[in-house]
Amino acid sequence: MDITITPKKLSGPITPPPSKSQAHRLIITACLGAGVSRISNLNFSQDIRATLFCMEQLGARWEQTDGDTIQVTGIGARKSKSDSRLPRFDCGESGSTLRFLIPIALAVAGGGVFTGRGRLMERPQQPYFDLFDEKGIFYEQRDGVLTVRGELTPGDYALPGNVSSQFFTGLLCALPLLDGPSRIYPTTALESWDYIAMTMDALMGAGVVVTEPHGESGCFHVSPQAYSPIDRAVEADWSQAGFYYAANGLGNSVKILGMNAGSVQGDKIICPYYARLCGGGPVELDVSQCPDLVPPLALHAALRAGESTRLVGAARLRIKESDRLATVTSELRRLGADIEEGPDFLSIRGIAALTGGDTDSHNDHRIAMMLAMAATRTSGSVTIRDAGAVAKSYPDFWSDYARLGGVFTRTE
Numbered sequence: 121m122d123i124t125i126t127p128k129k130l131s132g133p134i135t136p137p138p139s140k141s142q143a144h145r146l147i148i149t150a151c152l153g154a155g156v157s158r159i160s161n162l163n164f165s166q167d168i169r170a171t172l173f174c175m176e177q178l179g180a181r182w183e184q185t186d187g188d189t190i191q192v193t194g195i196g197a198r199k200s201k202s203d204s205r206l207p208r209f210d211c212g213e214s215g216s217t218l219r220f221l222i223p224i225a226l227a228v229a230g231g232g233v234f235t236g237r238g239r240l241m242e243r244p245q246q247p248y249f250d251l252f253d254e255k256g257i258f259y260e261q262r263d264g265v266l267t268v269r270g271e272l273t274p275g276d277y278a279l280p281g282n283v284s285s286q287f288f289t290g291l292l293c294a295l296p297l298l299d300g301p302s303r304i305y306p307t308t309a310l311e312s313w314d315y316i317a318m319t320m321d322a323l324m325g326a327g328v329v330v331t332e333p334h335g336e337s338g339c340f341h342v343s344p345q346a347y348s349p350i351d352r353a354v355e356a357d358w359s360q361a362g363f364y365y366a367a368n369g370l371g372n373s374v375k376i377l378g379m380n381a382g383s384v385q386g387d388k389i390i391c392p393y394y395a396r397l398c399g400g401g402p403v404e405l406d407v408s409q410c411p412d413l414v415p416p417l418a419l420h421a422a423l424r425a426g427e428s429t430r431l432v433g434a435a436r437l438r439i440k441e442s443d444r445l446a447t448v449t450s451e452l453r454r455l456g457a458d459i460e461e462g463p464d465f466l467s468i469r470g471i472a473a474l475t476g477g478d479t480d481s482h483n484d485h486r487i488a489m490m491l492a493m494a495a496t497r498t499s500g501s502v503t504i505r506d507a508g509a510v511a512k513s514y515p516d517f518w519s520d521y522a523r524l525g526g527v528f529t530r531t532e
C-alpha cells in the first residue's frame with residue numbers, strides 16, 4: 121500500500137500504542153509461568169502476534185478476554201524434549217521474537233526451526249552461533265531457515281555487548297529454566313542497556329531475579345527459578361511517542377498522553393533529547409542506548425534551521441528492519457534535507473522547510489512513520505511507498521494520523 125499525504129498540521133490528543141518491547145517480555149514471562157496470567161493494554165501488532173504464535177508452539181495457550189486483554193495459560197517448567205520433531209517458529213519480521221525464542225526453544229523443546237520474512241533472517245545471529253560452537257549445540261541456516269538443536273546447559277555465556285541487547289534478553293529468559301546456575305559475560309560495553317533493564321523488570325514481575333553486572337568485569341548471575349503467573353498492563357510506548365515529539369518539533373500541536381515518566385523504557389530519553397533539539401546551537405546526541413529514536417530525532421534535526429546536529433553511537437542502526445542509517449539519509453534527502461551518513465553516525469544541517477516528493481519506507485515501520493511526520497512540514501505532497509509497514513509495531517498508525525488531522529489517500 122502506498123500513501124500520498126497532503127501537508128497539513130497535526131493537532132489534538134494522542135495516546136501512543138502499548139510498548140512493543142514490554143509486551144514481548146510480558147507475553148514470554150506469562151507463557152513460561154506455571155498457571156494463568158493476565159496481560160492488559162496489549163496491541164496486536166504483527167510482531168506481538170509473532171511472539172504469541174511462537175510461544176503457542178511451545179505449548180502455551182492464550183485467549184483474548186476483551187479488546188486489549190489476554191489470559192495466558194503458561195507451560196511452567198514443563199519441557200517437551202521427548203518429541204524428536206522440533207517445533208517450527210514463524211517469527212515474521214520480528215528480531216526480538218527470533219532472538220528471544222532461540223534460547224527459550226532450546227531450553228524448553230531442545231531447539232526449533234525458525235523462519236521469518238523481509239530482512240529478518242539476514243539480521244545477525246553470530247553471537248549465538250559462537251556460543252553454540254563452544255557448547256556443542258547444532259545450528260544450520262539455509263535458504264532463510266534456521267535450525268537449532270541441542271541442550272542448553274547451565275554455565276558461562278560470553279556475548280558481545282555491541283551487536284544487539286536481544287541476545288542478552290533471550291539468554292536471561294531461558295537460563296532460569298535450567299537446573300543449575302549460569303553467568304552471562306558482556307565482552308564489550310553494553311549498548312541498549314535499558315532494554316536489558318526492561319527484561320529484568322519483566323522477569324522480576326514473574327518472581328525471577330537475576331543479578332546484573334557490577335564493575336568492569338562483571339556478569340549477570342542467573343540461578344534456576346520458576347516463573348510465577350503475572351497480572352500486568354503494558355505501558356504506552358516511548359519509542360512510538362518519539363514520532364509525536366518529532367511532529368511537535370516540526371511545529372505540530374500534538375498532546376501526547378498516557379506516558380509513564382518513570383518507565384523502564386529507555387526511550388523516555390526522548391524528553392531531554394527533544395528539549396536539546398528545540399534549543400539553538402550545535403547538538404550531539406548519543407543514540408547507542410536508544411536506537412529506535414533515530415528516525416524521529418533525525419527528522420526533528422533536519423528542520424532545525426541553520427543548526428547542526430550529530431547523532432552518534434548509531435552503528436547498530438544498520439542491522440534493523442532496513443539499514444536505517446542509509447534509509448533515514450536517502451528518504452529525508454528525497455524531501456530536500458541536508459543529511460550525511462557516516463559508518464556509525466548521522467550528520468544533519470538543519471534547513472527551514474522540506475520539499476514534497478516520492479519516498480519509500482523500505483518496508484521499515486519506523487521509516488514510514490518518520491516520513492508521515494515529515495509530510496506535515498513539506499511544501500508539496502509526499503508519497504510513501506509501502507506505507508503499510510507500520511503494522512509491524514503500530515497497526516492503527518494511519519487511523520491515528522487521520523484523527524489528528526492528517527490528510528492522505530491510499531493506493532493498494
Ligand SMILES: O=C(O)C1=C[C@@H](OP(=O)(O)O)[C@@H](O)[C@H](O)C1
Binds near residue numbers: 141283284285289412
Ligand atoms: O529488546 C528489545 O525489545 C529491543 C531492543 C533494541 O534492539 P538492539 O538491542 O538490537 O539495539 C531495539 O532496537 C528493538 O527495537 C527492540
Ligand SMILES: C=C(OP(=O)(O)O)C(=O)O
Binds near residue numbers: 213214215216217440
Ligand atoms: C528493530 C526493531 O525491532 P526488532 O529488532 O524486534 O525487529 C524495531 O522495532 O525498530
